[in-house]
Amino acid sequence: MQGGVAINFNPNITINHAPGTNHLVIMKEEFLVNRLANIRQSLKTRTVALAAGVMLASLIPSLVSASSTAALVDTQAPTAPTNLKFTSGNSTSLSMKWEAASDNVGVVAYEIYRTNYGVLAGVVSGSTLTFTDTGLNPGTPYSYSVKAVDADGNRSGWSNPIGITLPNS
Ligand SMILES: [Ca+2]
Numbered sequence: 001m002q003g004g005v006a007i008n009f010n011p012n013i014t015i016n017h018a019p020g021t022n023h024l025v026i027m028k029e030e031f032l033v034n035r036l037a038n039i040r041q042s043l044k045t046r047t048v049a050l051a052a053g054v055m056l057a058s059l060i061p062s063l064v065s066a067s068s069t070a071a072l073v074d075t076q077a078p079t080a081p082t083n084l085k086f087t088s089g090n091s092t093s094l095s096m097k098w099e100a101a102s103d104n105v106g107v108v109a110y111e112i113y114r115t116n117y118g119v120l121a122g123v124v125s126g127s128t129l130t131f132t133d134t135g136l137n138p139g140t141p142y143s144y145s146v147k148a149v150d151a152d153g154n155r156s157g158w159s160n161p162i163g164i165t166l167p168n169s
Pocket of ligand 1: 150154
């Protein structure tokens with residue numbers, strides 16, 4: 001995943017990155033002051049594309065002291081959602097809900113799978129704990145399970161599975 005990173009070379013360094021990248025950069029002010037004069041006249045803003053997990057320091061090593069930088073890459077998957085259950089339905093749709101997963105950084109999405117067909121039925125935001133699957137076939141069995149996803153794409157294990165056969169219309 002790529003993220004556009006805008007670095008403004010002024011005494012107040014700001015770094016804006018897109019969701020999906022996760023970088024922690026600490027720049028010592030005194031270190032910058034020593035070097036800022038050399039670059040500020042010719043370089044006001046530089047935009048670089050960072051692959052997830054790439055240390056920013058490796059891209060601009062002259063600006064960042066090794067001891068003052070760290071790259072924080074989230075490799076810890078969320079816990080699995082729990083207590084998945086149907087809440088309503090008819091011959092062509094099913095609504096369900098679950099209880100939130102937790103993550104060391106944050107859950108950004110839930111993926112809802114029709115597990116008996118191996119299909120991703122939908123994706124909702126990390127703050128949404130419900131989903132309605134529509135356009136289903138009457139008289140047909142469906143089973144579901146949900147996974148939580150964090151900003152770095154780590155996926156949880158499966159929630160509890162649930163299944164039902166839709167009534168004929
Ligand atoms: Ca995580």
